[in-house]
Amino acid sequence: MSMKFTTRQVDGVTILDLSGRITLGEGSVTLRDAVKDVLAKGAKNILLNLADVDYIDSSGLGELVSAYTSVKNQGGELKLLHLTTKVHDLLQITKLYTVFDIKDDETSAVGSFTR
């Protein structure tokens, strides 16, 4: 299954609910385009909900890092929400958990953005 997403707004935060696989090819491109699109619409505070993402490869990890950098370069913040155990483990062994602000609760995640 490739990646799909929906976008919603909660208290000034753009939440992307992602599902499927963020992998080389279609999945990574979908994520890249989704983040590019919300940035183009002026979003600054972006929360990626990864609850339904069950598989990420190194290309997908690279795309998450690129998204983080793109948002930061535009003066915004990108945070991650609801990691599955597999994705959490992947971020841990690659030390990317030291890069991302990772949240377990949507309400507190939304409240944590700088306004």
Add this chain to the structure above:
Amino acid sequence: MAEGTTSRASLTLESTIASVKAVEETAQEYARSAGFSDDIAAHLCMVAGEAAANAVIHGNKYDPAKRITATFEITESALTIKIADQGEGLDPETIPDPLAPENLLRSSGRGVFLMRAFMDEVHFRGLDPGTEISLIKHRTQPA
């Protein structure tokens, strides 16, 4: 087949992303045949895909005249996946450490690290031309 081999397959594939998916699917099938858990099978599938992606992208550079080969072998002791390209060759010593602070924000360069993290053995062998990478996962011996 090597002595003790119970199952073996060899694929010769074009230098395309579709070939990466074919390698992942075969890795998944062999991981299950070898009796690995779902979690380990997922890791095997991922690292086989990483190796195939490296072969297609960095090794063969999508050259339609070049092929990648993937072999899968189950023996009593291990599942071995070998991925070979026809590129210019790779010195594994030159691969930057993706955990180094200066590399953490790089958007690529984690594939070989993940192979080493999830496999019991990872070996590189120079070919003429190209590189072969062997990914070995030991099977738990029955009590």
